[in-house]
Amino acid sequence: MAKSLKKATEEKQYAHVILESANQIWLAGLGAFAKAQGEGVKAFDTLVETGKQVEEKSRKSAEEKVVAVTSKATETWDKLEQVFQDRVARALNALGVPSNKDLADLNKRIDELNKSVNELLKKQTAKPAAAAAKAEEKPAAKA
Numbered sequence: 001m002a003k004s005l006k007k008a009t010e011e012k013q014y015a016h017v018i019l020e021s022a023n024q025i026w027l028a029g030l031g032a033f034a035k036a037q038g039e040g041v042k043a044f045d046t047l048v049e050t051g052k053q054v055e056e057k058s059r060k061s062a063e064e065k066v067v068a069v070t071s072k073a074t075e076t077w078d079k080l081e082q083v084f085q086d087r088v089a090r091a092l093n094a095l096g097v098p099s100n101k102d103l104a105d106l107n108k109r110i111d112e113l114n115k116s117v118n119e120l121l122k123k124q125t126a127k128p129a130a131a132a133a134k135a136e137e138k139p140a141a142k143a
Helices: 002-095 100-142
Strands: none
Touching: none
């Protein structure tokens, strides 16, 4: 019986310790809840500001990467376009189709020829008129 009394006392002590620990845990939880309510708005605002900063950094980084990729893609596209144009020009040249440069040179030569022809025409029209004027002067001198 002494043993069971001793055992019962120990069990009461354990139960008391457990109840006291549970009570302390409950009080700690209530204290944390009260503190979170009091500082919750401030903590929330701090988290929002931190989130904005992270978002801004992420957006800048993403924009920089987009610019880099776009630049690289544009360069590659320009090179591809140039290769295509060169190949088409070679194929057309092999078929005997004149290039824009050939046509521009030909237009320049045509313009030069037109100027030369116009100068010759002016000289030829000037000679008969001068000859007619001389012819008219000669009979007047004879008279």
